[in-house]
Each structure stands twice: as C-alpha cells, then as structure tokens.
Amino acid sequence: xxxxxxxxxxxxxxxxxxxxxxxxxxxxxxxxxxxxxxxxxxxxxxxxxxxxxxxxxxxxxxxxxxxxxxxxxxxxxxxxxxxxxxxxxxxxxxxxxxxxxxxxxxxxxxxxxxxxxxxxxxxxxxxxxxxxxxxxxxxxxxxxxxxxxxxxxxxxxxxxxxxxxxxxxxxxxxxxxxxxxxxxxxxxxxxxxxxxxxxxxxxxxxxxxxxxxxxxxxxxxxxxxxxxxxxxxxxxxxxxxxxxxxxxxxxxxxxxxxxxxxxxxxxxxxxxxxxxxxxxxxxxxxxxxxxxxxxxxxxxxxxxxxxxxxxxxxxxxxxxxxxxxxxxxxxxxxx
Numbered sequence: 001x002x003x004x005x006x007x008x009x010x011x012x013x014x015x016x017x018x019x020x021x022x023x024x025x026x027x028x029x030x031x032x033x034x035x036x037x038x039x040x041x042x043x044x045x046x047x048x049x050x051x052x053x054x055x056x057x058x059x060x061x062x063x064x065x066x067x068x069x070x071x072x073x074x075x076x077x078x079x080x081x082x083x084x085x086x087x088x089x090x091x092x093x094x095x096x097x098x099x100x101x102x103x104x105x106x107x108x109x110x111x112x113x114x115x116x117x118x119x120x121x122x123x124x125x126x127x128x129x130x131x132x133x134x135x136x137x138x139x140x141x142x143x144x145x146x147x148x149x150x151x152x153x154x155x156x157x158x159x160x161x162x163x164x165x166x167x168x169x170x171x172x173x174x175x176x177x178x179x180x181x182x183x184x185x186x187x188x189x190x191x192x193x194x195x196x197x198x199x200x201x202x203x204x205x206x207x208x209x210x211x212x213x214x215x216x217x218x219x220x221x222x223x224x225x226x227x228x229x230x231x232x233x234x235x236x237x238x239x240x241x242x243x244x245x246x247x248x249x250x251x252x253x254x255x256x257x258x259x260x261x262x263x264x265x266x267x268x269x270x271x272x273x274x275x276x277x278x279x280x281x282x283x284x285x286x287x288x289x290x291x292x293x294x295x296x297x298x299x300x301x302x303x304x305x306x307x308x309x310x311x312x313x314x315x316x317x318x319x320x321x322x323x324x325x326x327x328x329x330x331x332x333x334x335x
Contacts, residue, residue: 010050
C-alpha cells in the first residue's frame with residue numbers, strides 16, 4: 001500500500017512516499033478501512049515540521065475517512081461498505097476524563113492516516129454523515145468536532161446568540177456554518193477583502209478587517225450595541241485573546257482553541273474577571289460528541305468548505321499552501 005512517512009529531522013522536504021505491506025485481516029474488535037481522504041490541520045503541520053518530536057518514519061495525518069473493507073470478530077456497529085471517519089482521541093469515548101496529551105493521537109503519538117489501509121479498533125471511528133464525500137467527511141475529525149464542541153457542548157449555543165469567529169481556517173468556517181444553522185448571528189474577522197466577500201456569502205452578518213481595525217474587540221461591541229458576543233471561537237491565542245475578551249459580553253463564553261500567534265502571552269485578567277466570562281480551553285472532543293455531531297450534520301443543507309484537494313503524493317505542496325495562509329476552509333488529500 002502507498003503511504004507517506006516523515007523522516008527526521010522533519011520538514012516539508014522530509015515527507016517520503018513509500019510502499020508498505022498491507023495489513024492482514026483485522027483482529028477481534030477491529031475494522032479494516034480503505035482510507036480515501038484526509039484533511040490538513042495546524043496540529044498536523046506542527047508534526048510534519050518536526051515540532052512534535054515524532055520518531056523517524058511516523059505516518060502523519062490525524063484525519064481519515066474511507067470505507068470499511070473487513071470486520072473483525074465481535075464488531076456489530078459497522079459492516080463492509082460503510083463510510084466511516086476517524087476519531088482524534090480514539091481512547092476518549094465519552095465523559096469528562098479528558099485526554100491531555102497526544103500519545104495516542106493518530107499522526108502524532110501513533111501512525112496516522114496518510115496510508116491506504118488501516119486496521120484499528122472499531123471504536124476509533126464513527127459513521128460518516130450520509131451523502132458526504134470522503135473529503136468532506138475527513139474535515140470532521142479535528143476541525144468539525146472542535147467547532148461543534150466550542151458551540152454546542154461547551155458554549156451551549158441558543159438561537160439568537162451572537163457568535164464571533166476569527167479568520168477563515170477550518171474551525172472558524174465550520175463554526176460560522178454551524179452557528180448560522182442554529183439561528184445565531186455571526187461576526188467574523190479577516191484581513192482580506194476577498195475573504196470578506198466569501199464570509200458574507202457563507203452567511204456572516206458582519207465582517208471586521210482586523211488589519212484596518214486593530215482594536216477589533218471594540219468594533220464587535222459597536223456591532224452589537226455594546227453588548228458583545230455570547231460565544232467567541234478563539235483560534236488565535238495570546239495575540240488575539242485580549243481582543244476576544246473585550247469583544248465577549250459579560251457572562252459570555254470564550255472557547256480557547258488555537259495557538260496560531262504563540263504559546264504564551266499576557267491576559268487581561270481584570271477584564272475577564274470583571275465581565276465574569278468563561279474562558280475554557282478545549283482540544284477536539286470525544287467519540288460520543290462526534291456521533292452527536294454527525295447526526296446533526298445530516299439535518300443541515302450545507303457542506304464543509306473545501307479550499308483545495310491534493311493527491312497523497314503532493315502532501316508537501318498541500319502543507320505549503322496551509323503554511324502560507326492562502327486557504328479558505330479546509331485543504332484535503334485524496335487517495
């Protein structure tokens with residue numbers, strides 16, 4: 001089978017297309033999946049750039065979608081021919097005992113989905129939404145579920161809420177689409193006039209250019225008659241968090257997801273405290289939450305926004321596009 005392996009010390013020039021032995025029949029409790037698509041996340045980019053310390057030969061990619069080709073003994077949830085999508089934390093089935101490291105995350109602590117065939121426990125997958133292409137399904141493992149948890153599980157979104165999303169990456173676009181489907185008003189930020197038009201076309205009610213308006217937190221307050229956003233999907237990290245706190249209403253919820261601007265920084269704790277906001281970090285979600293999301297997505301008319309598609313052999317080119325920040329939505333691999 002074809003696969004991509006990351007060679008040390010890491011970097012886009014160290015991704016190698018290789019031939020590996022195909023796995024044998026799945027063992028009890030396992031399914032075999034022919035992987036047809038994956039999608040790129042900043043977590044994957046960190047791995048392939050060598051920042052995660054992955055061992056030589058690691059197969060990258062946390063997201064995987066495909067078709068069940070064989071079923072091991074004792075598996076009754078899946079059948080041959082089912083379309084499935086992987087789980088980011090295969091060991092986190094449900095409940096509040098959250099993982100806090102990446103030791104069992106595919107593509108990081110263990111081999112991921114940049115390969116044509118995998119044998120894994122059936123509990124490492126869920127069904128894909130009916131009617132989704134493999135590329136569309138592959139966007140759900142990380143970005144889709146992160147947005148779902150930020151809005152629904154932790155943010156407890158309600159119709160009429162105002163949601164603030166930052167930028168045009170996968171999580172933010174998912175959050176925009178989900179929030180609009182649930183009756184929310186959405187304010188988005190971007191630095192591009194072209195991307196502003198795309199955000200408006202997706203249903204954003206207001207778009208703020210953060211380069212033209214560095215104090216965009218005040219602009220969000222102005223756009224909400226001084227009230228602020230009920231939920232902020234915070235993907236930037238330390239450089240954007242102060243403005244997100246300013247933009248969020250008293251008693252509102254900030255879902256802290258990203259580290260795009262760094263790993264540490266100053267936090268205006270007095271404003272956070274005074275406004276009695278909830279600031280909660282999250283990393284993707286559980287299998288049960290993914291199953292809930294899949295059921296909901298089957299009721300919505302929209303589909304994930306795919307920026308571009310690359311064959312597996314062009315993974316380096318796909319990551320180069322992501323690294324340059326050229327994309328709007330998700331970048332996918334197909335194979």
